[in-house]
Amino acid sequence: MTAPRIGVIGGGQLARMLFGAALDLDLAISFLVRPGDEGILGRAADVTVDDLSLGSLERFASHVDVLTFEHELTPIDTLKALENQGVCLRPSAETMAIAANKLAQRELFQRLKLPIPRFVRLNADTVFDLPCIAKAITGGYDGRGVRWINEASDLGPLVESDTPWLLEELLEVDKEIAVLTVSTPDGDITTYPPVRTIQRDGICVEVQWPSGAGEELEGRAQAIATAIARESGYVGVLAVELFVVAGKLYVNEIAPRVHNSGHMTIEAASTSQFENHLRAVAGLPLGPTNFTTPAVMVNLLGELGSLEGYEPPPNTRLHRYGKEGRPERKVGHITATAATVAEASQLAHRARDRICIHE
Amino acid sequence: MTAPRIGVIGGGQLARMLFGAALDLDLAISFLVRPGDEGILGRAADVTVDDLSLGSLERFASHVDVLTFEHELTPIDTLKALENQGVCLRPSAETMAIAANKLAQRELFQRLKLPIPRFVRLNADTVFDLPCIAKAITGGYDGRGVRWINEASDLGPLVESDTPWLLEELLEVDKEIAVLTVSTPDGDITTYPPVRTIQRDGICVEVQWPSGAGEELEGRAQAIATAIARESGYVGVLAVELFVVAGKLYVNEIAPRVHNSGHMTIEAASTSQFENHLRAVAGLPLGPTNFTTPAVMVNLLGELGSLEGYEPPPNTRLHRYGKEGRPERKVGHITATAATVAEASQLAHRARDRICIHE
Numbered sequence: 001m002t003a004p005r006i007g008v009i010g011g012g013q014l015a016r017m018l019f020g021a022a023l024d025l026d027l028a029i030s031f032l033v034r035p036g037d038e039g040i041l042g043r044a045a046d047v048t049v050d051d052l053s054l055g056s057l058e059r060f061a062s063h064v065d066v067l068t069f070e071h072e073l074t075p076i077d078t079l080k081a082l083e084n085q086g087v088c089l090r091p092s093a094e095t096m097a098i099a100a101n102k103l104a105q106r107e108l109f110q111r112l113k114l115p116i117p118r119f120v121r122l123n124a125d126t127v128f129d130l131p132c133i134a135k136a137i138t139g140g141y142d143g144r145g146v147r148w149i150n151e152a153s154d155l156g157p158l159v160e161s162d163t164p165w166l167l168e169e170l171l172e173v174d175k176e177i178a179v180l181t182v183s184t185p186d187g188d189i190t191t192y193p194p195v196r197t198i199q200r201d202g203i204c205v206e207v208q209w210p211s212g213a214g215e216e217l218e219g220r221a222q223a224i225a226t227a228i229a230r231e232s233g234y235v236g237v238l239a240v241e242l243f244v245v246a247g248k249l250y251v252n253e254i255a256p257r258v259h260n261s262g263h264m265t266i267e268a269a270s271t272s273q274f275e276n277h278l279r280a281v282a283g284l285p286l287g288p289t290n291f292t293t294p295a296v297m298v299n300l301l302g303e304l305g306s307l308e309g310y311e312p313p314p315n316t317r318l319h320r321y322g323k324e325g326r327p328e329r330k331v332g333h334i335t336a337t338a339a340t341v342a343e344a345s346q347l348a349h350r351a352r353d354r355i356c357i358h359e
Numbered sequence: 360m361t362a363p364r365i366g367v368i369g370g371g372q373l374a375r376m377l378f379g380a381a382l383d384l385d386l387a388i389s390f391l392v393r394p395g396d397e398g399i400l401g402r403a404a405d406v407t408v409d410d411l412s413l414g415s416l417e418r419f420a421s422h423v424d425v426l427t428f429e430h431e432l433t434p435i436d437t438l439k440a441l442e443n444q445g446v447c448l449r450p451s452a453e454t455m456a457i458a459a460n461k462l463a464q465r466e467l468f469q470r471l472k473l474p475i476p477r478f479v480r481l482n483a484d485t486v487f488d489l490p491c492i493a494k495a496i497t498g499g500y501d502g503r504g505v506r507w508i509n510e511a512s513d514l515g516p517l518v519e520s521d522t523p524w525l526l527e528e529l530l531e532v533d534k535e536i537a538v539l540t541v542s543t544p545d546g547d548i549t550t551y552p553p554v555r556t557i558q559r560d561g562i563c564v565e566v567q568w569p570s571g572a573g574e575e576l577e578g579r580a581q582a583i584a585t586a587i588a589r590e591s592g593y594v595g596v597l598a599v600e601l602f603v604v605a606g607k608l609y610v611n612e613i614a615p616r617v618h619n620s621g622h623m624t625i626e627a628a629s630t631s632q633f634e635n636h637l638r639a640v641a642g643l644p645l646g647p648t649n650f651t652t653p654a655v656m657v658n659l660l661g662e663l664g665s666l667e668g669y670e671p672p673p674n675t676r677l678h679r680y681g682k683e684g685r686p687e688r689k690v691g692h693i694t695a696t697a698a699t700v701a702e703a704s705q706l707a708h709r710a711r712d713r714i715c716i717h718e
Contacts, residue, residue, distance in 0.1 A: 285666075315629050
């Protein structure tokens with residue numbers, strides 16, 4: 001039996017790292033990328049540059065066996081139309097419909113009776129405790145589509161915008177953790193050990209394992225993530241982000257794809273999230289998800305200095321995404337491994353200070 | 360400054376792993392592969408399928424900034440002609456002339472007064488202690504071009520063959536070790552810690568770090584390898600293979616490229632041999648060469664079972680080369696990491712037993 005050819009919608013850094021995993025395993029892989037989203041172009045052999053229209057996706061789907069996603073930008077109606085034509089989507093259109101919509105996510109969490117911050121959908125006459133957080137129901141990521149709301153007058157522009165918004169209570173978050181689940185088409189679900197994620201202005205800047213959240217909270221986080229993956233009929237890697245507030249967990253949100261919180265699984269876990277996502281969508285047995293060493297990942301934001309001046313510190317690995325630098329943009333990351341998180345963090349920051357010239 | 364575009368002559372598994380490293384670092388890379396040697400075709404975006412003629416290499420060289428090699432098959436005259444035209448070769452044609460010729464290698468070792476097995480060039484009237492080993496002076500690898508000579512009559516066919524041969528004394532080898540050196544264009548040379556290589560019928564089947572050879576022997580091996588890299592004016596990764604015989608080192612041979620003995624640097628060293636080779640030929644600062652964990656690599660020879668039936672053991676990584684299976688052919692490898700070599704070896708063999716259906 002030959003493993004199926006996998007088609008990935010998207011061409012950014014997640015696509016590149018999926019490509020690296022496909023290369024090691026010798027899995028056939030193709031990419032559909034929009035003009036301008038071409039990090040994989042000129043790297044992978046099989047890249048189609050086209051829009052996300054139904055026609056484009058039909059053409060792309062016709063030469064692969066299974067479609068998967070590195071972003072949530074494909075219109076859900078298009079995904080449903082493909083599925084009706086018999087195209088195999090992993091995750092499915094229905095799952096993507098939930099994951100790509102912050103309101104649908106919260107309805108799923110409520111169905112599962114999971115603890116979440118209080119929220120309402122924003123209307124012209126919404127009353128909600130202030131200050132609070134406003135989140136765009138669709139399209140937000142990396143701090144985009146999130147607003148801190150201090151006064152009622154801040155809501156006017158949101159009510160009038162084309163995007164629907166929800167308001168969420170402001171929690172005093174002690175720390176944030178993330179759990180990656182991997183689900184097979186048969187419904188087997190496994191999780192990676194939770195990691196700690198550190199955000200700045202809504203953007204993840206650092207990820208650490210061990211998370212330091214303690215065995216009990218970690219176990220509950222894994223159970224929550226597994227329940228979400230199961231209830232949503234997920235296939236592949238699903239990221240679940242959680243808040244820790246006074247020893248209690250709240251589900252923040254989910255991302256239906258390989259995720260920034262899992263990049264260090266390339267160097268520090270038995271199987272990388274990218275390999276396991278490919279294994280899952282290809283219907284192959286999953287690889288073990290244990291970490292093999294404490295590790296820290298730091299994102300490189302903004303602009304990178306040239307490699308000519310960069311001397312890598314020991315026990316660090318640099319990943320450059322081939323993206324043009326601009327403020328707050330993720331253009332690379334560094335993973336460091338060491339005997340402790342503190343040591344790994346120090347190495348990762350030393351590396352970042354050497355390569356990152358503007359943040 | 361933009362790093363130079365690197366052109367690699369060759370398209371097998373070493374080229375694939377160089378490609379993986381280029382992808383992580385976002386280095387521009389192109390491949391020239393002969394028809395039939397196409398492991399990189401359909402993977403990397405920039406692959407030229409052509410022969411190793413001067414015309415073909417001139418065309419390829421015209422769109423890259425520096426040429427490097429994954430094999431020693433390009434005629435040396437062709438390399439010299441390219442260099443005379445101003446093409447940047449790393450390593451140089453002169454270095455490749457030495458490395459691709461087992462007699463020239465031995466003359467270099469003798470100049471450096473390095474301990475080597477006794478040898479003679481084979482002529483019609485050669486007299487040499489039997490049994491001994493015959494080695495083709497050019498073109499041999501992975502057990503090809505090597506013969507055990509028991510009786511003088513075995514020599515006849517070799518004397519009459521088109522290939523020149525040398526005869527070498529048969530040593531009672533206790534173990535074999537290998538050292539990878541990395542040399543910059545400026546003449547800086549660093550080495551990876553020596554690894555133990557285990558051969559069967561002249562083919563490497565397993566590599567281990569730590570080598571177990573002891574600090575003193577390891578230090579001498581690294582000094583020998585450094586002397587060879589320096590004397591040959593090498594640039595990039597050079598592999599030096601040595602015999603340990605009754606506590607004494609003998610240089611066996613060198614390979615002018617990334618090498619099977621260094622595959623596990625992908626998972627188990629600060630910087631992989633592939634990344635450091637690219638760094639060296641691109642004129643970038645080298646990365647640290649320390650191992651971060653004990654590790655064992657086993658080669659997968661022959662034919663692989665399908666991925667559908669393969670459950671990876673923990674702490675192992677599978678690399679498949681996309682090559683058709685045939686007896687004794689290297690079609691993949693597995694790297695295992697653990698607290699000890701014994702544990703890592705057990706894991707690697709367990710993985711091999713699960714995926715390798717015929718040897």
